[in-house]
Each structure stands twice: as structure tokens, then as C-alpha cells.
Amino acid sequence: MDIELGFILKKTLSSFLMPLSLGLLILAIGLWYLYQHKVKKAKIIISIAFIWIALISSAPIANTLLAPLEKKYPQFKKEAYANIIKKIEYIVLLGGDAPNRTWEALRLYHLLPNTKIITTGYSIDESISDAQKSANLLIQSGISSADILVYNRPKDTKEEAVVIQDLLGETPFILISSAYHLPRAIKLFEDKGLSPIPAPTDWRVENKDRLFSIPDGKQLYKTQRAWHEYIGVVWSSLVNYL
Numbered sequence: 001m002d003i004e005l006g007f008i009l010k011k012t013l014s015s016f017l018m019p020l021s022l023g024l025l026i027l028a029i030g031l032w033y034l035y036q037h038k039v040k041k042a043k044i045i046i047s048i049a050f051i052w053i054a055l056i057s058s059a060p061i062a063n064t065l066l067a068p069l070e071k072k073y074p075q076f077k078k079e080a081y082a083n084i085i086k087k088i089e090y091i092v093l094l095g096g097d098a099p100n101r102t103w104e105a106l107r108l109y110h111l112l113p114n115t116k117i118i119t120t121g122y123s124i125d126e127s128i129s130d131a132q133k134s135a136n137l138l139i140q141s142g143i144s145s146a147d148i149l150v151y152n153r154p155k156d157t158k159e160e161a162v163v164i165q166d167l168l169g170e171t172p173f174i175l176i177s178s179a180y181h182l183p184r185a186i187k188l189f190e191d192k193g194l195s196p197i198p199a200p201t202d203w204r205v206e207n208k209d210r211l212f213s214i215p216d217g218k219q220l221y222k223t224q225r226a227w228h229e230y231i232g233v234v235w236s237s238l239v240n241y242l
Helices: 005-016 019-035 039-056 059-070 098-111 130-140 157-168 182-191 217-241
Strands: 090-093 116-120 148-151 173-178 196-201
Touching: 005 019, 005 217, 019 039, 019 217, 039 059, 039 217, 059 217, 090 098, 090 157, 098 116, 098 130, 098 173, 098 196, 116 130, 116 157, 130 148, 148 157, 157 182, 173 182, 182 196, 182 217
Parallel strands: 090 116, 090 173, 116 148, 173 196
Antiparallel strands: none
């Protein structure tokens, strides 16, 4: 499979910089000191690793990181764009997290007559791309395949922006993604001179999350998602600077 080296390096580096990876690295250092019989240092470092993993798996930390991203844009409402709604011909559905994002595309397709849906997204380890997964779900939900344009090749949001730039130019369109991902996606698309209208979905921060709760995988996932977005912002800024 021909995959660009830069893409692989970016994914590998970001994986090592994720909160859980950092916690496990700290833990590994603590264990190394333990096997070197440097018990005092080992206790301190292993304790730091334990506290770190407990914190990133807690609701307060997860929500603190994720909430600013998810609050950036409200749910799409037709009334808010009454002045340009008739100009909208396309709904762009970004790859990843297919079911949650796809249901929003289905909702907007029925809300806005005569629109077409563009699905995008690559898959590095599966035979079917994210774009095709989304398209299949839409077709199974009753949408004609003639109203769906599938773009399998984009591997990340920046490449998705390039594809849409070639296709739509400055024409306004609706951009669907998870609420936590949409701020970065909108910025990348606008940097390409595009005119995306945000349509967030798949909110992860819940009002029922308590201040004091037992750390769990759900909260860790939220922390990881937020951290990934912040790393993406830093990476984009670095690339633009260089």
C-alpha cells in the first residue's frame, strides 16, 4: 500500500504524544528505576504515572479539555442561514466516526432539498474506506447513490480540504464533523479559501458527568480526542510557519 511517509510520521508522532502514551512512558521509566534498585526514584515516578493516568481518565479533566472545542459551533439550523440557504448544493461529510456523522448528513439532506452529499475519508487498516462506509450507510437509509459523491483518497482533514477546494471553490457548503473536530476542520478549510458552514454532531460532553467520578475508559477516550485536536492545531501552525 502506497502511503506517504509524512503521513505515517505524523500519525506515529501524534500517537506517542497522546496522554495515555505519555502516562505509559512515565510508568516505564519508573519500572526501569525499580529494576535498577533505585526504589525511591521508582516510587516517585510510578506515583506520577498513576496520578497522570487517573486524571486523564476522569470526567473533570476530559470535559475541561473537550468542552471549549464542542461549544465553538451550535447545531445547524436552517433559520440561521436563511440568506444563503438556497445557494447550498452540497453537504460535505468528513470521514471518521461514520455512524454519528452520517446520521447528521441524513438529517440535513432531508432538511435541505436538492442537495448532494460528498463523503470523504481514507482507511489505513481496512479494505473499505471511511468515505465508502458513510456512503453505504446513506444508501441503506434510502438516499439515492446518484446524490452521493465518494472521495476515498484523502487521508486527513487537510487533504479533504484540498479535494473540496478543487470541487467547490468558493461556493458555500455545509461541513459535517464531530463537534470537537469541527473548529480545526473549519480553520483548515477556510485557510484554503473555502466557505464552509459548520454542522457539528456527536457531542461527547454530557451534563450528567459528575465532578467526582471513578476514572474510566469513556473519559480517557474524550481526553484523547481533545488532545488529538490540540496537537493537530499545533502541527498545522508549525507546518504553516515552516
